[in-house]
Amino acid sequence: MAVVKLQGVSRSFPLGNKQISALNKLDLTLEKGEFVVLRGASGSGKSTLLNLIGAIDDPSEGEVFIHGNPLSSLSDKQKSQLRSQYIGFIFQAFNLIPVLTALENVQYPLSLQKVANGEAKKRAAEALAQVGLADFIDRRPNQLSGGQMQRVAIARALVTKPEIILADEPTANLDSETSKQIMDLLGSLNRETGVTFLFATHHDFVLSRASRILELKDGHIVNDEQVKNLNLVDQIPPGEKVEY
Amino acid sequence: MLRLKLALLNVLRNGRRSFITLLAIQFGVISLILMGGFFASMYEGMREGVIRSQLGHIQIYQEGFNQFGSQQPEEYLMNAEVLQKITKLVEDLEQVELVTPRLNFTGLLTDGSKSLAVVVEGINPEKEALLSSAVKLTAGEDLFEEDTDGALIGDGLFKSLNLSVGASLTLMATTADGSFDARDVTVTGAISTGTREIDNRFLRMNLQHAQGLMYTEGVTRLVVLLKDTKHTDEVMALLSDAFKKQGLALELRSWSDLADYYHEVVNLFDGIFSIVQIIVLAIVLLGIVNTMVMAVMERTPEIGTIRAMGGTRSEVMALFISEAFILGLIGSVLGVIFAIFLAQGITAAEIMMPTPPGSSQTYPIRIFTEADLLWKNGLFGLLIAVISSIYPAVKASRMLITQALRFA
Ligand SMILES: Nc1ncnc2c1ncn2[C@@H]1O[C@H](COP(=O)(O)OP(=O)(O)O)[C@@H](O)[C@H]1O
Ligand SMILES: [Mg+2]
Numbered sequence: 015m016a017v018v019k020l021q022g023v024s025r026s027f028p029l030g031n032k033q034i035s036a037l038n039k040l041d042l043t044l045e046k047g048e049f050v051v052l053r054g055a056s057g058s059g060k061s062t063l064l065n066l067i068g069a070i071d072d073p074s075e076g077e078v079f080i081h082g083n084p085l086s087s088l089s090d091k092q093k094s095q096l097r098s099q100y101i102g103f104i105f106q107a108f109n110l111i112p113v114l115t116a117l118e119n120v121q122y123p124l125s126l127q128k129v130a131n132g133e134a135k136k137r138a139a140e141a142l143a144q145v146g147l148a149d150f151i152d153r154r155p156n157q158l159s160g161g162q163m164q165r166v167a168i169a170r171a172l173v174t175k176p177e178i179i180l181a182d183e184p185t186a187n188l189d190s191e192t193s194k195q196i197m198d199l200l201g202s203l204n205r206e207t208g209v210t211f212l213f214a215t216h217h218d219f220v221l222s223r224a225s226r227i228l229e230l231k232d233g234h235i236v237n238d239e240q241v242k243n244l245n246l247v248d249q250i251p252p253g254e255k256v257e258y
Numbered sequence: 259m260l261r262l263k264l265a266l267l268n269v270l271r272n273g274r275r276s277f278i279t280l281l282a283i284q285f286g287v288i289s290l291i292l293m294g295g296f297f298a299s300m301y302e303g304m305r306e307g308v309i310r311s312q313l314g315h316i317q318i319y320q321e322g323f324n325q326f327g328s329q330q331p332e333e334y335l336m337n338a339e340v341l342q343k344i345t346k347l348v349e350d351l352e353q354v355e356l357v358t359p360r361l362n363f364t365g366l367l368t369d370g371s372k373s374l375a376v377v378v379e380g381i382n383p384e385k386e387a388l389l390s391s392a393v394k395l396t397a398g399e400d401l402f403e404e405d406t407d408g409a410l411i412g413d414g415l416f417k418s419l420n421l422s423v424g425a426s427l428t429l430m431a432t433t434a435d436g437s438f439d440a441r442d443v444t445v446t447g448a449i450s451t452g453t454r455e456i457d458n459r460f461l462r463m464n465l466q467h468a469q470g471l472m473y474t475e476g477v478t479r480l481v482v483l484l485k486d487t488k489h490t491d492e493v494m495a496l497l498s499d500a501f502k503k504q505g506l507a508l509e510l511r512s513w514s515d516l517a518d519y520y521h522e523v524v525n526l527f528d529g530i531f532s533i534v535q536i537i538v539l540a541i542v543l544l545g546i547v548n549t550m551v552m553a554v555m556e557r558t559p560e561i562g563t564i565r566a567m568g569g570t571r572s573e574v575m576a577l578f579i580s581e582a583f584i585l586g587l588i589g590s591v592l593g594v595i596f597a598i599f600l601a602q603g604i605t606a607a608e609i610m611m612p613t614p615p616g617s618s619q620t621y622p623i624r625i626f627t628e629a630d631l632l633w634k635n636g637l638f639g640l641l642i643a644v645i646s647s648i649y650p651a652v653k654a655s656r657m658l659i660t661q662a663l664r665f666a
Binding site: 036065068070090091095096097098099101103105106109111112113114118121122123125126127131170174218238256 | 259260261263267268270271415559560562563564565567568569570571572573628659660663666
């Protein structure tokens with residue numbers, strides 16, 4: 015089953031007494047294990063698309079399916095549960111909760127799933143080790159560098175074992191060296207865990223990790239290109255959940 | 259666990275704002291406890307004053323007295339035999355401090371030139387001295403059994419007749435058999451009951467002397483003083499049962515049945531208290547809502563993040579309501595503790611109250627801190643805090659996620 019499927023999806027916003035169209039009749043399918051880079055100029059609709067796939071915004075037209083579930087049929091509560099189960103977010107501004115330690119930040123989505131405290135701690139520590147922060151679990155966000163904060167955020171997105179991680183310009187607030195390290199990390203996590211990545215950016219160096227490149231312009235997909243590169247995930251049969 | 263910790267950490271995150279919220283809650287709790295405690299002490303003062311100056315806890319009359327006795331008091335006297343029987347019966351109850359007879363009638367008091375209508379009470383001086391501990395002697399000396407023709411005169415009456423201790427007066431009254439008689443009385447002192455109206459026309463004398471004037475061996479009522487006011491209803495029931503069993507045609511009235519003025523004042527002040535409660539509620543509510551709304555605004559990106567991670571609306575609501583609960587709990591506990599200290603301090607300072615209306619005595623301000631008052635107002639503070647957080651919490655939970663995230 016496709017991780018994400020969009021059918022004739024449009025999204026427009028009211029501007030004064032006009033409607034401006036951010037996305038126009040989009041059809042799109044994302045498969046398990048893909049590392050999709052979403053390119054496009056500022057204002058081309060990248061964030062709008064990510065919000066729709068992330069079930070935090072509703073299309074004006076068309077239908078979004080996550081793991082086969084049509085979002086329009088779900089209540090707010092069901093959408094919350096679906097996000098908790100299938101989706102992870104990585105934000106440009108990291109969005110860590112400032113009063114919580116790195117470990118607690120990563121633990122938080124598990125506590126939303128009512129995972130027992132001890133179990134949640136263990137899994138959070140593992141996720142932090144996976145992103146190379148085993149020694150920083152007790153630090154608060156303000157005691158971490160930008161790159162470290164984004165690693166915590168990645169661990170937080172990963173810890174619930176989602177099917178897809180949505181990253182909206184996650185390197186925009188980082189210097190280029192750190193950005194490359196974060197990209198390497200995401201690429202290897204994609205290979206190790208088989209989680210689908212959808213990655214909005216306007217940095218070109220990201221492209222080398224992509225298995226597929228989508229290009230948006232004025233709310234249309236103007237280019238959709240499979241990149242036959244080194245990704246191991248290509249060998250994982252679609253629909254098979256990988257344990258990690 | 260972690261979510262409760264997050265609420266607690268958020269309370270600590272903005273210390274100044276939490277401090278202001280705590281102050282608002284404490285202000286509410288303290289002012290309500292102090293006012294409630296002050297009213298409670300005032301009620302108690304009035305209640306015990308009226309019990310220990312006039313009413314006792316329970317009064318016993320011949321059946322029919324309360325309905326018809328004001329027209330023909332002489333028809334509804336309890337005779338010596340009944341009197342003895344009941345006195346024994348009442349005295350045997352362990353809750354009873356003492357029981358004493360009174361003979362009441364109206365008379366005309368004259369000093370040879372002026373005559374004034376007076377309310378006369380024939381009493382047993384020894385027992386009455388114990389019962390009427392709230393009656394204050396303002397001139398002369400107390401009445402004793404040996405002062406066979408002695409009389410205590412109400413303070414106002416004493417002044418209006420320009421009397422002095424030792425003065426001799428004549429008291430005239432209609433006797434039990436309908437004729438008219440008079441006795442001489444000697445003023446031994448002046449008394450104040452605390453109620454000006456009574457003090458203006460009150461005379462107390464020895465029961466035997468009063469009975470002699472009235473040609474009777476009976477009394478109007480037996481007044482019962484209990485060891486504690488809280489036993490009143492219990493003893494009322496016991497006596498009522500006992501009288502029925504013994505076939506005694508008697509009537510009972512409790513102090514509460516008789517203290518109309520007390521109930522009027524209590525109702526008035528309870529009304530005032532309710533209004534103050536509403537005002538305090540409004541002030542505290544506005545204070546907390548305001549700081550909570552600020553907290554919600556400030557944490558907009560956090561709300562968006564939690565929602566994006568799969569937190570439900572109820573999750574977000576619960577987060578802010580638990581913060582309010584924590585603040586409410588701390589604020590109420592501190593408020594109760596401070597209120598106790600303040601109440602004790604004010605009581606210890608013995609600040610004199612202005613004379614209450616209709617009263618002729620003053621008291622120092624006392625503030626009671628009964629457990630009931632403390633926990634009720636503590637709970638009230640906690641509830642206000644939680645209620646105040648509902649609107650901001652709902653607001654937070656209804657934010658559009660994409661909008662909320664944009665503030666990051
Ligand atoms: N909440 C909104 N209200 C009004 N217009 C919006 C809103 N969100 C996005 N837009 C508009 O939709 C278009 C696409 O925006 P966006 O998806 O943020 O682009 P990108 O992320 O590629 O820069 C832009 O023209 C933007 O102004
Ligand atoms: Mg964007």
